[in-house]
Amino acid sequence: MKKKKLPKVSPSPSQCGLETPSGIQSLLLFLFLIAVVGGIYLFIYRPAPSKIENWVKHPKKIPSLDIALMNLECAKGLNGTEDLNIPETLEMLDQWAAQIKKRTDQLMGRFYVNPENYNHSEAYFRMLAFVSILQSDYSVRYKEDSLFRLDNPSLPDELFFKDAKDIFIHGIMEKARQGTCASLPVLYVSLGRRMGYPLYLVPAKKHLFLRWDDGKERINIEATTEGFG
Numbered sequence: 001m002k003k004k005k006l007p008k009v010s011p012s013p014s015q016c017g018l019e020t021p022s023g024i025q026s027l028l029l030f031l032f033l034i035a036v037v038g039g040i041y042l043f044i045y046r047p048a049p050s051k052i053e054n055w056v057k058h059p060k061k062i063p064s065l066d067i068a069l070m071n072l073e074c075a076k077g078l079n080g081t082e083d084l085n086i087p088e089t090l091e092m093l094d095q096w097a098a099q100i101k102k103r104t105d106q107l108m109g110r111f112y113v114n115p116e117n118y119n120h121s122e123a124y125f126r127m128l129a130f131v132s133i134l135q136s137d138y139s140v141r142y143k144e145d146s147l148f149r150l151d152n153p154s155l156p157d158e159l160f161f162k163d164a165k166d167i168f169i170h171g172i173m174e175k176a177r178q179g180t181c182a183s184l185p186v187l188y189v190s191l192g193r194r195m196g197y198p199l200y201l202v203p204a205k206k207h208l209f210l211r212w213d214d215g216k217e218r219i220n221i222e223a224t225t226e227g228f229g
């Protein structure tokens with residue numbers, strides 16, 4: 001004998017509790033409560049947008065931002081930033097800039113007495129004093145590791161970018177006070193702008209240098225050499 005196939009039985013609306021208006025209302029209320037609770041959770045616990053995300057949304061504000069802050073925010077989370085403290089680093093930059101400015105003002109008499117020794121340029125003298133003070137009083141210099149020599153064409157990118165301390169300015173602020181062509185120009189510009197100097201970064205092939213440009217004079221400064229490069 002052939003077995004008879006039993007018909008599939010689906011639950012009726014009454015069995016689901018949806019036949020009556022009250023059942024439908026209960027379901028809609030349940031879904032509404034889920035949506036509300038989920039929305040509240042996302043509002044409270046979603047991570048706040050980072051500074052970088054806010055900057056990307058408002059690119060017109062970027063030129064007015066502190067280049068040091070932008071540099072340090074970009075470094076966050078990379079190898080070599082485990083001890084990064086952005087507020088402390090920015091405070092140290094402020095202190096350095098104030099001290100360098102004070103020392104530079106004390107030296108300005110040399111320029112006024114013999115301007116011919118400095119190309120009759122106050123901008124030239126100020127940058128000469130700035131670099132000299134930074135290198136002599138704060139021992140800021142290019143990284144001494146032989147692998148990072150500027151004339152070493154065999155230095156692979158994966159080694160150069162391995163440690164954020166070699167790329168971002170927080171590495172220079174440590175005891176060694178050493179940096180590279182990626183970090184030293186940014187440090188110079190960060191300090192100079194705190195002193196009111198019109199300094200800008202200039203990119204070159206696998207290199208950065210900085211420039212004084214006040215609309216009247218343009219002076220290029222090489223941050224990786226000893227003295228006023």
